[in-house]
Amino acid sequence: MLKMQDISKIYRTDLIETYALRSFSLEVTAGEFVAVTGPSGSGKTTFLNVAGLLEELDSGSYELDGTDVRALSDDARSRLRNQRIGFIFQSFNLIPDLNVQDNVEVPLRYRSLAAADRRERIASALELVGLASRARHMPSQLSGGQQQRVAIARAIAGDPAFLLADEPTGNLDSLMARQVMELLEQINDMGTTILLVTHDPELARRAQRNVHLIDGQISDFRAYEPRRAASPGADTAGAALA
Amino acid sequence: MLSYYVRLALRSFGRNPGITALMVLAIALGIAVCVMTLTVYHAMSGNPIWWKNDRLYAVTMDNWDPSRPYSKDSTLGPPEMTYKDTQYLYRSNIPERKLLMYATDGVISGVGAVPAVHVNTRVTTADFFAMFEAPFQYGNGWNASADEPAQPLIVLSREENDKLFGGANSVGRTLRWNDHEFRVVGVLDDWFPRPRFFDLNGGRFNPPEKAFIPYGWGAQLELLNDEETDCWGQEKLDTFKDFMASDCVWVQMWVELPDAASRERMQSFMDGYWAEQRKAGRFQRPRANRLTNVADWLRDNRVVDNDNRVLVGLAFAFLAVCLINTVGLLLAKFLNGAAVTGVRRALGASRRQIFIQHLIEVGALSVLGALLGLALAALGLAAVHHLYASAHLYHHGGYQELMHFDSVGVLWAVILALAATLAAGLYPAWRVGRLPPAMYLKSQ
Numbered sequence: 044m045l046k047m048q049d050i051s052k053i054y055r056t057d058l059i060e061t062y063a064l065r066s067f068s069l070e071v072t073a074g075e076f077v078a079v080t081g082p083s084g085s086g087k088t089t090f091l092n093v094a095g096l097l098e099e100l101d102s103g104s105y106e107l108d109g110t111d112v113r114a115l116s117d118d119a120r121s122r123l124r125n126q127r128i129g130f131i132f133q134s135f136n137l138i139p140d141l142n143v144q145d146n147v148e149v150p151l152r153y154r155s156l157a158a159a160d161r162r163e164r165i166a167s168a169l170e171l172v173g174l175a176s177r178a179r180h181m182p183s184q185l186s187g188g189q190q191q192r193v194a195i196a197r198a199i200a201g202d203p204a205f206l207l208a209d210e211p212t213g214n215l216d217s218l219m220a221r222q223v224m225e226l227l228e229q230i231n232d233m234g235t236t237i238l239l240v241t242h243d244p245e246l247a248r249r250a251q252r253n254v255h256l257i258d259g260q261i262s263d264f265r266a267y268e269p270r271r272a273a274s275p276g277a278d279t280a281g282a283a284l285a
Numbered sequence: 286m287l288s289y290y291v292r293l294a295l296r297s298f299g300r301n302p303g304i305t306a307l308m309v310l311a312i313a314l315g316i317a318v319c320v321m322t323l324t325v326y327h328a329m330s331g332n333p334i335w336w337k338n339d340r341l342y343a344v345t346m347d348n349w350d351p352s353r354p355y356s357k358d359s360t361l362g363p364p365e366m367t368y369k370d371t372q373y374l375y376r377s378n379i380p381e382r383k384l385l386m387y388a389t390d391g392v393i394s395g396v397g398a399v400p401a402v403h404v405n406t407r408v409t410t411a412d413f414f415a416m417f418e419a420p421f422q423y424g425n426g427w428n429a430s431a432d433e434p435a436q437p438l439i440v441l442s443r444e445e446n447d448k449l450f451g452g453a454n455s456v457g458r459t460l461r462w463n464d465h466e467f468r469v470v471g472v473l474d475d476w477f478p479r480p481r482f483f484d485l486n487g488g489r490f491n492p493p494e495k496a497f498i499p500y501g502w503g504a505q506l507e508l509l510n511d512e513e514t515d516c517w518g519q520e521k522l523d524t525f526k527d528f529m530a531s532d533c534v535w536v537q538m539w540v541e542l543p544d545a546a547s548r549e550r551m552q553s554f555m556d557g558y559w560a561e562q563r564k565a566g567r568f569q570r571p572r573a574n575r576l577t578n579v580a581d582w583l584r585d586n587r588v589v590d591n592d593n594r595v596l597v598g599l600a601f602a603f604l605a606v607c608l609i610n611t612v613g614l615l616l617a618k619f620l621n622g623a624a625v626t627g628v629r630r631a632l633g634a635s636r637r638q639i640f641i642q643h644l645i646e647v648g649a650l651s652v653l654g655a656l657l658g659l660a661l662a663a664l665g666l667a668a669v670h671h672l673y674a675s676a677h678l679y680h681h682g683g684y685q686e687l688m689h690f691d692s693v694g695v696l697w698a699v700i701l702a703l704a705a706t707l708a709a710g711l712y713p714a715w716r717v718g719r720l721p722p723a724m725y726l727k728s729q
Binding site: 088092094097098117118120121122124126130133136138139140141148149152153154155197201239 | 286289296299300434503624625627629631632633634635636637638719722724726
């Protein structure tokens with residue numbers, strides 16, 4: 044489903060070249076919950092950006108659902124990102140002058156869905172994260188945990204196959220962090236593949252698999268006791284949300 | 286999606302009202318200055334009877350002093366002709382229509398209780414109205430038979446008819462023009478060719494005269510030309526007859542020639558007359574017998590002079606400065622919102638969609654700029670008009686009449702604002718779409 048083979052990502056300046064990812068290979072099957080850990084600067088976020096088609100590779104191959112993403116135009120990559128991938132960020136990245144409902148609507152807008160369909164998906168997503176009653180609130184009127192739940196609702200409203208979460212609990216206190224993790228597990232249980240970048244070993248242990256990065260390379264694979272078996276057939280949370 | 290982008294644009298304006306106002310003001314100022322200049326330039330440079338450009342010709346011959354040209358700045362002869370030359374040329378049957386004319390002054394009285402009123406008057410032959418397509422509200426012009434011997438017929442402008450007869454159909458009514466009784470045969474409808482191509486002497490942008498009388502009255506009443514009369518020789522000018530026989534130029538002649546053949550025949554006719562006169566000792570300057578169409582006539586008489594062109598250039602330069610400032614502000618604004626753009630890219634917006642979103646914001650900005658620019662231009666034109674009008678300058682060339690905001694001005698403003706601002710916004714809109722989203726997602 045997600046297959047990276049020997050990929051490299053290099054950041055260049057006039058003077059130096061820095062390998063953010065080097066000879067990086069990884070396969071993730073549908074429904075997996077994979078934690079990506081590593082020290083700062085190890086390439087975790089770069090990996091997530093490359094996986095999410097926000098950055099291009101310098102070498103290697105990357106297939107997403109059998110499609111070679113390197114051959115795609117920006118329009119096609121954006122469409123694939125919009126339809127198959129959801130993002131959750133450490134700093135939530137809600138658009139400050141849009142209310143909760145309008146924030147959740149953003150990815151749906153780029154899919155040219157009918158208004159009724161958009162409304163239905165927004166309502167389902169907000170229902171799932173427990174914020175249906177806050178649809179008209181502005182982000183500034185919400186707590187950090189609530190904002191992150193809105194971001195999760197926005198990420199899953201389009202029924203993506205992948206959820207890419209970059210330190211989603213990094214700005215939250217422990218109680219809120221636990222709630223967000225439970226929500227992610229719930230979404231994973233519905234069949235959505237999750238790639239979670241985290242510093243926190245406790246959180247990483249809640250994933251089915253841990254990929255540890257050092258200097259842009261995988262230093263360690265570790266499989267944990269599965270919370271549940273991955274269900275390759277159910278590759279989106281859409282069935283539950285719709 | 287369009288309505289969504291428009292909503293985003295309006296939201297963006299609300300988020301940065303100060304910078305938005307600054308950009309709108311910059312665009313509006315540039316547009317206003319350009320529209321004002323172009324409105325005047327358009328009025329000056331237009332050919333008000335372009336559809337007859339290949340039919341109407343001003344007739345001129347250079348009878349000027351053999352020892353010096355008529356104008357130091359030009360190789361052209363005088364724009365008017367002598368009375369005697371026009372009398373001869375007018376006898377030609379080659380033109381489909383022909384006219385002789387000049388401007389004079391008169392006083393109209395004898396209309397009920399209306400006080401006597403001074404009117405500038407055109408003494409002209411009958412074809413004037415048909416040649417120049419002057420529209421009639423009531424009645425018509427006179428027939429050629431009324432020119433000579435002159436019959437007491439008069440055509441009034443609509444404005445004058447409003448003053449004298451309260452706008453009623455005055456055809457058949459009588460009045461006194463310079464103490465001679467005249468009968469009204471026609472009232473012109475609104476007619477204001479700009480520039481006043483048929484006679485550029487009495488203010489290039491002034492309205493036509495308020496009254497028109499048959500040409501024969503000129504000689505009969507010994508009416509002097511009220512505008513340009515140029516003489517060069519040492520001639521005895523004691524009487525009006527002396528004046529009519531002199532080499533002074535003051536009569537304007539136009540002909541309507543329907544095709545090239547008639548034009549060639551008219552040219553030959555003029556050249557033949559010139560050769561004959563030259564043998565008799567006149568026309569000692571190089572031959573310059575000209576049939577000049579309206580467009581060339583306006584150009585030769587420098588209706589639009591270099592100052593006007595320079596002014597248009599300066600106005601566009603000012604617009605460019607305003608737009609460059611706007612580009613800078615747009616770039617700053619768009620880059621300031623790069624984090625949100627990064628989020629949108631992460632959520633599936635393509636570069637093209639980001640580009641269109643920002644271009645629509647630029648488009649909305651340009652519409653606001655155009656509206657404000659139009660308002661400022663209208664105010665500016667009104668102010669200049671007021672300035673000219675209040676200066677009580679009789680011989681101001683009618684420039685105040687150019688200071689009107691017309692539909693062409695509005696069209697210019699809209700096209701200018703949209704084209705210029707969209708062009709200015711292309712780069713910022715493109716630039717923001719090319720930003721690497723990952724860089725801004727971490728930094729938000």
